[in-house]
Amino acid sequence: MGHYVPHTDEEIASMLAFVGLDSLDELFDCVPEALRLAQADFAVAPGLSEFDTAAEMERLARANRGSELICFAGDGTYDHDISSMVRRVGMRTEFVTAYTPYQPEVAQGVLQALFEYQTMVARLAGLEIANASLYDGATALVEGVNLAVAATGRQTVWLSNGVNQRWGQVVRTFAAGTGHVICNVPLTDGVTEWPEPSDEAPGAVVVQYPNRLGVLEDMAEAARVARATGALLVVAFDPVAAGVLKSPGEWGADVAVGEGQPFGTPMSFGGPYLGLFAARLEHVRRVPGRIVGETVDLEGRRAYVTTLRTREQDIRREKASSNVCTNQTLIAVHCALQMSWLGKAGLRELALRCAQGTRYTRDALLAIDGVAPLVGAPVLREFALKLPVDPARVVERMADEGFLAGTVTDDGAGHEGLLVAVTERRTRTEIDAYVAAMEKAIR
């Protein structure tokens, strides 16, 4: 078993004597007797050694045959290459085992890394400010919606059906507490069809770019609708696609949120990831979570510190507009390292390579008899297909052939399809094999 409590028996005896006790059990005299757990009732197996534990974890890891599937799935999580440098530097123990930077004098490493991260996220989003990250894309969207509602004083939210469906579900879950009214805005052939302005003017107009079917939404129209209704435009954006697409800010977004996983974080069975969050400067007082700011120390040297702390829950308590305490600092550090490593030229090339692989794969699949696009609108790095057989069935069959074929989706109008994503990792050989396997799997 593990020996992570260092005391020897002699030390325990002398420490107990120092505090005036005779036994370790007496430490818990303040716990009413009736509540004290008999050892026999604590149904947790005895500890293993480090090496036996590792063997058990390896057994469980080996049982995940899915880690060896060649990945053509996206839907919010993407299979990108990560530089070894990101792991090696990002997993340095000072980053991994630090706490939230409450004492800035001994936390400049984390604080500066977050400051650099915020700068890169803001530039990518085309907005003035970014926070130090949130839990994931879905929860960042919840916070974006909350900001818009608070800023406008209107609880109605126009949520495009082009937004990732799980993210939409998370928004609805939390709306049960806040009382926001979430209106689902339908898709027509893959593109959001915004309603005419009505009496119930929305506080937030929420669109995803590219949307959950990979479609390049009509962003000018979304921005126009937001302006016409007086709502804030909340854009869920893909940070990789942003390498070649106009930024949310350029399209007129007030708030941009996104999933940062594609930069430096493995797919990890869904987490931990990180929520990107950027906004126009005028909304800074409503931005959730931590914000790192630059300042100076007593000698005038540049220094960083978490700032505008009066927004946060530990100070505002029940008046806070968000309960977020922790963020995803370690993942944000990895994200900043990967973004820095990709750099200006690399991000653009990454986005282009994804688009090239997507185009090549999509064309090849559409050449198969019986396969058709699920929606007609233009796509960038993810696309949905109509198949002649149940897509869930196809995913199962393809897994037996060594591929994660994609995810089951729908066009928002009752038609199911297969959502396929192609990243820069997929070689032509893999894609050709995938297409050949698909040809059989849909028969």
Next chain:
Amino acid sequence: MTTTISGGQAKSIPMMGRDEEPTVFELSVPGRVAAQFRTTNVPELSEAELIPAAHRRAEPAELPEIGERDLVAHGTRLTHRQYSVDLGAYPLGSCTMKYNPKLCDEAAGLPGFAAVHPATPPAYTQGWLEMLGALGRVLCDITGMHDVTLAPPAGASGELTGLLLMRAWDEAQGRQRTKVVIPDSAHGTNPASVTLGGYETVTVPSDDRGLVDVKALRDRLDEDVAGIMLTNPNTLGLFESDIVEIAAAVHEVGALLYYDGANLNAILGVTRPGDMGFDIVHMNLHKTFAVPHGGGGPGAGPVAVSERLAEFLPGPLPAQGSDGQWGWRTPQRSIGRVHGWYGNALALARAYSYILVNGGDGLRRVAEGAVLNANWLRHRLRATFDIPYDRPNMHEFVASATNIKRAHGVKAFDIAKGLLDEGFHAPTMYFPLIVAEALMIEPTETESVQTLEALAQAFERVAAVAAEGEGELATAPRHTPVGRVDEARAARQLIATYDMRPAG
């Protein structure tokens, strides 16, 4: 400096990294590239062929332009400017900054865990599902609860999940309650979560023992109260010994008890929230179960519930079929998803490996060690600080610098800054709010008595400096990568990105 007690030595050191580090933007050189891509032989197409003109970005995003070697040096120098548990003691009260076994890092990094897309069919993720199922079961055993969701990615997220469960329960009873009671010693996330859960916060005071004032609580309990949120042991490090009576009173008005698991480390294998009468329990796996804090996340905040609330849990949940195969299920009256996928899965894997390596016996020793260390340090520091609730505590205690402030005009803030110069991290300051000049100290079970003695001596030296008057500590720390940071200026002249820096 070194400290010796009973034959062993402990050491704390000032930090490196005294030179200012340029930002990655200042280290950039136009045209420099680190990125590499694999050979794919996928046909190349131009931007114009791939992207409709209206959508094309005019200029590339201004990411850094830095070589890999310089980037690694930059990241490494940043780590020299960062304190961490692996460097030394981190007695931040309420944060449980224990040493996290390296084993857990390696376990979570296995490709069999990390390289799995979350939408992979369950037949191909049996290891993940089995592990999540086993972790859920053992967390229920530890807390004495019936069922659990592992999805909330942090403690605060767990709190809000718990409040939404409370809400779903209320609605299922055909009622709409409006208030949630929390003690005045509660973490700030509690009232903030209450508001986001759609309830109103009612504060109950602490009595002169530092515990919930049961009479005042009874006065606040009525048919409008949906529940009470309690941390036990509370934020003073004291066990709420009236908990059985409190639970009965709360249940009497049909309300629920919510357990904030921030301080679960103190009671592992000793007592269980379920046995105390709690209906909803969140755990901070990053505190109790050794998920490293990562400079402020990622954590994980699973929520366990009693049997009557299980049908409302967020989904999906891992479930084993009669054929032994694992899959997913969503409870019938689920409140819905609380995370984009299934939660911070790799953090869950770390916690599971930590529980395996400690086992039931080891977890009990964790609680014993944490409580022993905190009591030892309280006794050791009695002569140095006021201890407002000077009686047996659990995993942490709250000291007060009121004595020093009164005598020498030196605040808790300055004491904390002084401790940084001694090579230790400072305690939590000014929390809980009910103690003036609070220094909340949680040594954790992983610090040796030699380290505790070194920490105590460091506190004594700082107190001695304070006794020389206000001036000396007002400009501490001096031996840290930067000196005292001007926090007010950061808020007054906001510079939240490199682009917001004033020109020149």
